[in-house]
Amino acid sequence: MALHTPLTELFGIDHPIVLAPMGDVSGGRLAAAVSEGGGLGLIGGGRGDLTMLATECQLAKQGTEKPWGVGLLTWAVNQEIIDWVIAQQPAAIILSFGDPAPFAKAIHDAGIPLLAQVHSLDEAKQALDAGVQALVAQGREAGGHHGGRSTLPFVPAVVDLAHGIPVLAAGGIGDGRGLAAALTLGAAGAMVGTRFEATHESLLSAAESKVMLKAKAADTTSGRAIDIAARPVETRWPAEYPARTLRSVFTDEWQDRDAELDANPQAQQQFRDRTAELDMDYVPIWAGEALDLIDDLELAAPLVQKIAHDAERALTRAHAYIR
Numbered sequence: 001m002a003l004h005t006p007l008t009e010l011f012g013i014d015h016p017i018v019l020a021p022m023g024d025v026s027g028g029r030l031a032a033a034v035s036e037g038g039g040l041g042l043i044g045g046g047r048g049d050l051t052m053l054a055t056e057c058q059l060a061k062q063g064t065e066k067p068w069g070v071g072l073l074t075w076a077v078n079q080e081i082i083d084w085v086i087a088q089q090p091a092a093i094i095l096s097f098g099d100p101a102p103f104a105k106a107i108h109d110a111g112i113p114l115l116a117q118v119h120s121l122d123e124a125k126q127a128l129d130a131g132v133q134a135l136v137a138q139g140r141e142a143g144g145h146h147g148g149r150s151t152l153p154f155v156p157a158v159v160d161l162a163h164g165i166p167v168l169a170a171g172g173i174g175d176g177r178g179l180a181a182a183l184t185l186g187a188a189g190a191m192v193g194t195r196f197e198a199t200h201e202s203l204l205s206a207a208e209s210k211v212m213l214k215a216k217a218a219d220t221t222s223g224r225a226i227d228i229a230a231r232p233v234e235t236r237w238p239a240e241y242p243a244r245t246l247r248s249v250f251t252d253e254w255q256d257r258d259a260e261l262d263a264n265p266q267a268q269q270q271f272r273d274r275t276a277e278l279d280m281d282y283v284p285i286w287a288g289e290a291l292d293l294i295d296d297l298e299l300a301a302p303l304v305q306k307i308a309h310d311a312e313r314a315l316t317r318a319h320a321y322i323r
Contacts, residue, residue: 003312015307016190017189019034032060038308077103091112095117096136100127104131104132119146120149135158143197156186159187180312198212220291227243245286
């Protein structure tokens with residue numbers, strides 16, 4: 001028995017599982033491992049640092065001959081970066097946090113499937129108008145940046161809007177039960193982040209992994225404090241997308257005090273200095289509510305297969321309720 005969906009057909013993959021393209025987490029080794037496991041690995045390309053991308057794309061190419069892709073922040077990249085990524089011939093490009101339309105034609109013309117991560121129905125409509133091949137409906141349970149909707153009600157609303165375009169569920173999905181739930185909501189698969197963050201192939205340091213494995217969902221916090229402190233205002237994340245991280249000394253002091261922090265350059269500089277020193281009371285660890293389901297580090301390829309197998313079992317159990 002295996003799960004076959006429009007997502008597995010679109011990319012020729014074995015399991016409807018996609019690695020979230022998490023910045024500073026989803027490198028080429030992790031993307032390749034997820035693809036080797038039968039899912040679709042995505043490199044977290046973030047703002048499009050081409051030096052970083054060159055390294056990580058090469059690692060993906062060396063690690064697998066199966067499909068892999070690249071994720072980028074729509075609001076932070078330009079056409080030069082898009083063209084460079086296209087030249088790497090990934091199997092997919094996903095644009096998140098913004099209108100994909102300005103870059104859609106170049107990606108379409110290259111014959112590369114374009115995915116868009118969306119956080120509201122308006123964003124979903126925008127992405128569909130741009131001709132995307134798949135949507136990722138992300139709920140606020142996700143680690144890292146997110147919108148304001150919850151995964152459970154948001155996914156079926158996007159599925160209804162998409163009229164047959166494949167939709168992936170994202171946000172708080174960390175095991176096969178979550179994948180099974182996504183499929184019953186009408187999604188064609190799931191994008192999984194936090195669970196793959198806790199793998200041997202992720203870019204997290206040993207110190208970050210240790211802190212993460214001790215944490216639970218109740219230890220996360222969502223807000224803008226880290227984004228305000230991390231960069232000058234002209235390069236900050238758009239204010240409509242808060243970020244979920246583990247709580248820290250810094251977030252305990254400054255979360256939900258945006259105006260005060262914005263007016264305090266000394267506190268901002270202290271955050272940057274302590275982060276550069278790898279002070280774990282300040283280093284941001286992006287993690288979502290799936291933390292409750294994570295007990296240890298695992299290898300990514302067998303983890304893909306375990307999630308898929310457990311989803312099959314969950315769906316079989318659910319089918320037994322039908323009389």
